[in-house]
Amino acid sequence: MADEALTAGAVARRLGVAVTTLRTWHQRYGLGPSHHVPGQHRRYTAEDLDRLQVMRRLTAQGVPPSEAASWARRLSSASTLEPLEPPPAPKPARDGGGNTIPTGRAGPVARGVARAAMRLDAPALREILASTVLERGVVAAWKEVMMPVLIGIGERYEATKRFIEVEHVISRAITEVLSSVPRPPSSEIPHVLLAAADEELHTLPLEALAAALAEAGVPTRLLGARMPPQALVDAVTRTGPDVVVLWSQLSSTAHVAQWEKLLTGGHRPPLAAAAGPGWPAEGLPDGVVRLGSLDEGVRMIAALFESGARHTAAS
Ligand code: B12
Structure with a gap:
């Protein structure tokens, strides 16, 4: 190990923490480098690194550093963590200002x-x-x-x-x-199209919807951020989806005209759903339903595809 012993910088990069954090963990909790060659800086051994990985994992999960350190000192490697009792629950984090x-x-x-x-x-x-x-x-x-x-x-x-x-x-x-x-097999054609409204950069809730529907066995086509209205109509016309979900996070991207264009384009999807806090409470075109939460979205869409109901919905 002597030749492979790591410097503080190399360990910090591997762990994704600052070198100053390593120094703190060394000074306060004794999780320091143990390999020492006279006249040289101390180096971290593989065992030291294992302990620090436990420390990093537990602190990232919210365990206070002093408790995480006592676990790290007890464990010679992260893999031995599993059979032991879980570490104590952390104290609640501050909700006030600061970092x-x-x-x-x-x-x-x-x-x-x-x-x-x-x-x-x-x-x-x-x-x-x-x-x-x-x-x-x-x-x-x-x-x-x-x-x-x-x-x-x-x-x-x-x-x-x-x-x-x-x-x-x-x-x-x-x-x-x-x-x-994991997504459903690529042989299954998606009948659900997910897109963010024109100029809308927020897409994470749609990504959550795509992943949750995949878990439920429903494949989706996720177009992503800022879909220009004409491009959306083109995509809907070409793929003929049964469900279109249009996400708007910001009221500035929630132009109702996008829906009018989509609904009067080449293909009117049986389920057209407006999702996200951007859409106005009133004034969406007739036939556009609202999705208020991820659960609701998954339930409503997955139900359409249960036992072949999709074809009924589409007809
Ligand atoms: C991540 C993020 C970004 C990322 C987006 C990355 C990505 N790939 O999506 C980036 C950096 C791109 C971004 C950019 C901007 N952002 Co931003 N962003 C956020 C943040 C932190 C999370 C967004 C998110 O995913 N929200 C979804 C969930 C977590 O929150 P929610 O919408 O409140 O959830 C409710 C409902 O939507 C519903 N729900 C939740 N999940 C789901 C899922 C489904 C399927 C359904 C149906 C419902 C649903 O349940 C919740 C309770 O009702 C929010 C903070 C926030 N509170 O949302 C700011 C926020 C939305 N952003 C904001 C701003 C100002 C911007 C920018 C204008 C900043 C700028 N000056 O450039 C730009 C906008 C650019 C644009 N044109 O879109 C403001 C908007 C304020 C407003 N109301 O006008 C917010 C609120 C932050 C803030 N407090 O200032 N942002």
């Missing part, structure tokens, strides 16, 4: 995600979010973890006009995790 994302009543995983996001710790974010989706499923992972953190970062941004970099890192991690949820 925290408020997550309200959301649980420790949301707080861990918020902390990792604040640290711009993309690998930890992906790891925690992916395991949450695996354990709880897409709808619960979205509602219990992703949504509270996104709403919290929105509040923090509104109050400070800062932390756009945090918003981008968390958005990217959510996109990556949701898009890695």
